[in-house]
Amino acid sequence: MADILFQVTNTIALFSWVLLIVFPYKSWSKKLLFTGVILGFSVLYSFLIIKDFNWSIFQYFSTLQGVTELFGDPLNIVVGWVHYLAFDLLVGLYIARDGEKKGIIQT
Secondary structure, eight states, X not given: OHHHHHHHHHHHHHHHHHHHHHSTTOHHHHHIIIIIXXXXXXXXXXXXXXXXXXXXXXXXXXXXXXXXXXXXXXHHHHHHHHHHHHHHHHHHHHHHHHHHHTTSSOO
C-alpha cells in the first residue's frame, strides 16, 4: 500500500507543479491546486496519522535515532512525504500569488 500511495501522490504532485508553472496566475488553477491537491494531501496525511495514532510515537521525535526508527516503516515515510508534498506545493502557490500581487509577472 505504501508503494501505491507514494507513486500516486508523486504523480499528482508532478502534474500540480506543471500546472503551477504553466498557469501560475489563473484563478482556476490556484483553486484546483489549493482546494483539490493541497487539501487532498492534507486529508490523506491526517487520515494516515489518525488511523494508527499511538501516543507513544512522540518519544521518537526527541532523538535522531528515534526518528530514524520511526522512518524505518515505509508507510511512515509516505506520511512524511505527503506532508512534504503538501507543504511544498503550498509554498509554491504562495510564491506565485506573491509574485502576481507585487507585479513581478503581469497576468
